[in-house]
Amino acid sequence: MHIDTKCVQSGYRPKNGEPRVLPIIQSTTYKYDTAEAMGDLFDLKSDGFFYSRLANPTVDCVEKKIADLEGGVLAVMTSSGQAASLFSILNICKAGDHVISSAAIYGGTFNLFNKTMRDMGIDFTFVSPDITVEELDRVFRPETRCVFGETISNPSLDVLDISLFAADAHRHGVPLIVDNTFATPVNCRPFEFGADVVTHSTTKYMDGHACALGGVVVDSGKFDWKASGKFPMLTTPDETYHGIVYTDAFGAAAYGVKLRTHIMRDIGAMQSPQNAFLLNLGLETLFLRVERHCENAVKVAKYLESRIPDGRITWVDYPGLPSYRHPERVSRYLPNGSCGVVSFGVAGGREGAVKFMEALKLAAIVTHVADARTCVLHPASTTHRQLSDKELEECGVSPDLIRFSVGIENIEDILDDISSALDIL
Numbered sequence: 001m002h003i004d005t006k007c008v009q010s011g012y013r014p015k016n017g018e019p020r021v022l023p024i025i026q027s028t029t030y031k032y033d034t035a036e037a038m039g040d041l042f043d044l045k046s047d048g049f050f051y052s053r054l055a056n057p058t059v060d061c062v063e064k065k066i067a068d069l070e071g072g073v074l075a076v077m078t079s080s081g082q083a084a085s086l087f088s089i090l091n092i093c094k095a096g097d098h099v100i101s102s103a104a105i106y107g108g109t110f111n112l113f114n115k116t117m118r119d120m121g122i123d124f125t126f127v128s129p130d131i132t133v134e135e136l137d138r139v140f141r142p143e144t145r146c147v148f149g150e151t152i153s154n155p156s157l158d159v160l161d162i163s164l165f166a167a168d169a170h171r172h173g174v175p176l177i178v179d180n181t182f183a184t185p186v187n188c189r190p191f192e193f194g195a196d197v198v199t200h201s202t203t204k205y206m207d208g209h210a211c212a213l214g215g216v217v218v219d220s221g222k223f224d225w226k227a228s229g230k231f232p233m234l235t236t237p238d239e240t241y242h243g244i245v246y247t248d249a250f251g252a253a254a255y256g257v258k259l260r261t262h263i264m265r266d267i268g269a270m271q272s273p274q275n276a277f278l279l280n281l282g283l284e285t286l287f288l289r290v291e292r293h294c295e296n297a298v299k300v301a302k303y304l305e306s307r308i309p310d311g312r313i314t315w316v317d318y319p320g321l322p323s324y325r326h327p328e329r330v331s332r333y334l335p336n337g338s339c340g341v342v343s344f345g346v347a348g349g350r351e352g353a354v355k356f357m358e359a360l361k362l363a364a365i366v367t368h369v370a371d372a373r374t375c376v377l378h379p380a381s382t383t384h385r386q387l388s389d390k391e392l393e394e395c396g397v398s399p400d401l402i403r404f405s406v407g408i409e410n411i412e413d414i415l416d417d418i419s420s421a422l423d424i425l
């Protein structure tokens with residue numbers, strides 16, 4: 001099936017007489033006739049629902065849809081994108097291990113890595129998304145366990161050279177984890193370029209209506225944990241499951257199954273069935289919305305660029321403009337479009353940015369991005385305000401950067417709003 005058909009049809013396939021629409025199974029628990037049947041579930045000997053912290057029928061259908069959209073073997077949904085990022089790494093790292101991450105990542109992820117996970121004893125090295133293979137080779141350590149990056153970084157809009165990072169990670173026997181939130185599987189499927197694990201904040205385009213927080217971790221099933229030899233948590237007995245060896249028992253889905261049965265079991269942070277239902281509604285139209293977001297964003301980016309000569313706009317950044325710094329990465333990884341987010345600077349720096357934002361009428365100032373309504377944010381005074389100027393610079397965020405999330409409204413109304421706000425600058 002094509003990706004647009006998958007958006008609508010995958011995951012839930014009702015049988016004769018069953019509800020046409022994915023039902024919300026609002027139950028924490030599931031009944032079995034014998035203690036033995038229940039025991040087999042606990043021992044992971046058989047498949048089935050027993051407690052919604054581990055799996056729920058509504059959530060399960062949406063996980064299957066996302067796994068299908070990304071081309072993975074198994075997806076585990078979480079309560080937020082933050083939980084997905086944390087789980088994706090915690091599943092294969094412990095205190096003393098080391099992670100290499102692109103520095104061009106979401107501010108919340110940067111704080112999670114740089115502070116919270118460092119405090120847990122996992123060390124991080126942040127590298128430029130434009131690093132060369134030789135430089136990247138030099139930051140690997142014997143205890144490095146994975147490499148992390150974002151397909152299109154939020155908010156700096158760096159496009160990751162997925163193949164380069166994947167190939168180098170694999171040379172060092174570790175997987176590449178890619179946060180694919182901004183591109184969505186409609187525009188890029190990182191597994192096709194060698195990524196091993198994909199994460200999302202489903203809160204953004206996937207939901208698309210700003211209704212439900214959520215995240216997901218998808219396992220490609222392609223990484224060879226045994227051959228690597230660096231992941232005993234997957235290749236040696238887990239005593240909390242009577243000595244099960246994930247790679248032996250679950251083959252290609254070892255990473256995904258362990259994430260669910262170990263990390264989710266111990267930490268929680270599961271998706272609620274209600275949120276999964278809302279997310280599924282969003283996914284059904286993801287394909288249509290992403291197309292419109294991108295079409296509108298290209299027009300906004302071009303319009304903003306046309307205002308550079310009169311001095312109102314100082315710079316425009318959008319993967320899809322001919323002036324974008326890595327056109328070859330855009331044509332390789334994002335041939336059908338990138339995302340709806342455009343970054344730019346307005347005259348007057350930090351103060352000009354605030355003045356411009358407050359003059360907008362259609363575009364709302366919100367701490368959100370990537371939903372149907374056009375919205376705008378000034379990272380330096382909101383999402384990234386806890387970062388120092390140097391850290392801001394490392395994340396590719398300048399003090400005058402405005403993150404403009406182009407919605408799916410009529411383009412003329414969006415452009416009118418921008419031009420009226422620029423007039424009062």
Ligand SMILES: *Cc1c(COP(=O)(O)O)cnc(C)c1O
Binds near residue numbers: 082154179213214
């Ligand atoms: C928003 C976001 C996150 C965090 O997701 P939440 O759902 O807000 O927890 C992670 N990565 C990216 C790229 C994001 O945009």
